[in-house]
Amino acid sequence: MRETILSIPSPTGPSTDLLKFSWEGTLLKEIVSIVGGIHGDHLNGIYLCSRLIRFLDAVEAGNEPDYFLKGKIQVIPAVNLPALQEGNRLWSFDDLDMDLAFPGNDQGEVAERTAAIVYQHTYDSQFGIILNNADTHYEDAPHLVCLNPDGLTKDFARSLGPQNAREPEDSPTLRLCLYHQWIENRMPSVILSAGKPDHLNRTLCETLFSGLVNSLLWTGVLTNKRKKAKKYTVRFNNRDNEQLVFADAGGIFLPLVQSGSKIKKGQKIGEIVDMYSGAVLESPLAPSDGYLVTLRDHPVVYQKEVLAVLLRKQKFSLWPF
Numbered sequence: 001m002r003e004t005i006l007s008i009p010s011p012t013g014p015s016t017d018l019l020k021f022s023w024e025g026t027l028l029k030e031i032v033s034i035v036g037g038i039h040g041d042h043l044n045g046i047y048l049c050s051r052l053i054r055f056l057d058a059v060e061a062g063n064e065p066d067y068f069l070k071g072k073i074q075v076i077p078a079v080n081l082p083a084l085q086e087g088n089r090l091w092s093f094d095d096l097d098m099d100l101a102f103p104g105n106d107q108g109e110v111a112e113r114t115a116a117i118v119y120q121h122t123y124d125s126q127f128g129i130i131l132n133n134a135d136t137h138y139e140d141a142p143h144l145v146c147l148n149p150d151g152l153t154k155d156f157a158r159s160l161g162p163q164n165a166r167e168p169e170d171s172p173t174l175r176l177c178l179y180h181q182w183i184e185n186r187m188p189s190v191i192l193s194a195g196k197p198d199h200l201n202r203t204l205c206e207t208l209f210s211g212l213v214n215s216l217l218w219t220g221v222l223t224n225k226r227k228k229a230k231k232y233t234v235r236f237n238n239r240d241n242e243q244l245v246f247a248d249a250g251g252i253f254l255p256l257v258q259s260g261s262k263i264k265k266g267q268k269i270g271e272i273v274d275m276y277s278g279a280v281l282e283s284p285l286a287p288s289d290g291y292l293v294t295l296r297d298h299p300v301v302y303q304k305e306v307l308a309v310l311l312r313k314q315k316f317s318l319w320p321f
Helices: 043-060 081-086 110-122 151-158 178-184 202-219
Strands: 002-008 016-024 031-035 067-069 072-076 127-132 138-145 164-166 189-195 222-224 242-246 251-255 270-273 280-282 290-296 306-312
Touching (some): 043 189, 043 202, 189 202, 202 222, 251 290
Antiparallel strands (some): 242 306
């Protein structure tokens, strides 16, 4: 079902409508909410939602053999539609970060009203997924973000496919995000981050799509007579396990590695060259063995900027519980 959950009038043109898509099976014990496009440059997440909507419409119509709806699935594909339509991360009208507006305010600015309606439509779900990508100027290898996950949340994370999960900093900023509002409401939920802003990687999205369908099978809102949900291996990394590689010089950064690759201690990450002469100013090296989860994508860098984030090897690759 397609539903307009918020319509914002515009003095210069048509109203902006916030859409929610939902499907209901025979048993409504479990509800899974999937949210994308909190920022206008989250193109992979928005495309993933459209891919999922098409698939679930086909399931509902009986055009996906062996798949059946059992619980309730709801998808909000483009929370920050005005920013998406402008081609910006934030909407230029108010320049407010949508993901710093939760739980929102029914009587507030547009971003606050949007945040309020998104939260109201998702807070009572049993499971939640937020689709994200790297921050501006960076590229993320597919990974999950979980804050103090309990056993149920870890099992949920293992259904999605990415092999690494990171721990976010529990900061005042995080507490204004939709994800933190969900976990305060004791909802098992994760952030799935992959790719870079303002870029659509369809091959990557197809891989992530398979994981999303598997997670719906795991939660029980979707069933398949011939297929059971897979349980993937996930390494849960705390913040102490992350190692940042900084630039000691400013210039043009030319990476020699790719996000998602395994790096050896002392391996060259790339080169920083002078933007005028092309002379090599620095060759940053990996400080330890690890998995390259985030890599600088924008070439112009300044001294002390982060070039890469490594997830260092740890004694135990898996939590023992």
